Amino acid sequence: MSSQISLRVNGVALTRSVEPTQLLVDFLRQDLALTGTHVGCDTGQCGACTVHLDGHAIKSCNMLAVQAAGHEVTTIEGIASKDGSLHPMQLAFKQCHGLQCGFCTPGMVMSSIDLVTHHKADTETKIRDSLDGNFCRCTGYHNIVKAVVAGGQAMKA
Numbered sequence: 001m002s003s004q005i006s007l008r009v010n011g012v013a014l015t016r017s018v019e020p021t022q023l024l025v026d027f028l029r030q031d032l033a034l035t036g037t038h039v040g041c042d043t044g045q046c047g048a049c050t051v052h053l054d055g056h057a058i059k060s061c062n063m064l065a066v067q068a069a070g071h072e073v074t075t076i077e078g079i080a081s082k083d084g085s086l087h088p089m090q091l092a093f094k095q096c097h098g099l100q101c102g103f104c105t106p107g108m109v110m111s112s113i114d115l116v117t118h119h120k121a122d123t124e125t126k127i128r129d130s131l132d133g134n135f136c137r138c139t140g141y142h143n144i145v146k147a148v149v150a151g152g153q154a155m156k157a
């Protein structure tokens with residue numbers, strides 16, 4: 001039996017009917033067409049599905065849509081400025097060549113923003129440790145770490 005949930009997604013208040021077993025990632029991708037949030041494993045390991053729930057990074061394949069009721073969800077589509085300019089962390093990934101195929105990138109960016117905002121990860125080792133829940137099959141992580149450093153500095157400027 002479906003139930004109605006009300007929540008905010010990327011600053012917009014929504015009320016939708018969802019099945020009790022529907023994952024948050026499927027709700028975002030299928031019901032709201034926010035396909036920037038990716039599915040890489042569905043088992044909570046890869047981090048491709050990372051979004052923010054009330055400003056903190058969570059893996060949206062690990063959460064039911066009904067559990068997001070009453071909360072604020074932010075996806076990669078919601079972090080750029082209204083004029084379309086990239087978030088400082090997005091810009092840093094672009095400028096530092098922190099992506100290749102881009103599949104992991106939305107989750108990496110969302111985790112990195114959380115990392116800079118809520119955790120002190122100011123060395124390469126700490127950044128690598130903190131991002132160990134986000135897998136990248138392409139880059140070897142070196143430029144991702146550089147991007148997180150640069151993005152963090154830009155966010156604090």
Ligand code: FES
Binds near residue numbers: 038046
């Ligand atoms: S799809 Fe959610 S962690 Fe991989």
Ligand code: FES
Binds near residue numbers: 101102136137
């Ligand atoms: S850029 Fe391809 S998986 Fe990370």
